[in-house]
Amino acid sequence: MITNANNLFVSYEELERLFNEALDEGINEWTKEKNDFFKDPFNKNKRPTGNYLPDANFRMWLKVPQNLVPAQTFNALRTEIENAGWKVNAYQWMKDERTEEDQIYIHIMKK
Secondary structure, three states, X not given: OOOOHHHOOXXXXXXXXXXXXXXHHHHHHHHHHHHHHHHOOEOOOOOEOOOOOOOOEEEXXXXXXXXXXXXXXXXXXXXXXXXXXXXXXXXXXXXXXXXXXXXXXXXXXXX
16 A cells, blocks of 8 residues: 555644744844834934834745645634734735745735
C-alpha cells in the first residue's frame, strides 16, 4: 500500500503561528512609529516635525506552498482573524513575482 500524499499538510496551528509572528512584527513597528509621534510631535516653532501617527493596518505575506494548505485550514485562519476584531481587506493566494513561490497575502486593519 502506498502512503497517501494527503498526509503532507500544514496544520492550522502552524499557519496561525506564522500569521501571529508576522502580525507581531507589524505591531512592533507600528508601536515604534506611534511612540516617535508622541515623543516629539512638534518642533521648537510648534510646527509638526514630520512624524505621523500611523494607521493600524498591516500587510503580510506568509510564504507557504499552496498545495500543503488545505482549503479548510486556509478558510479557518481568515475566520479567526475576523473573530479577533480585524477587518480583512484582502486574503488571497499570490505568487511572488520574482521567485514564483506561493504566498498568502493578508491585509488587515483595526476595526
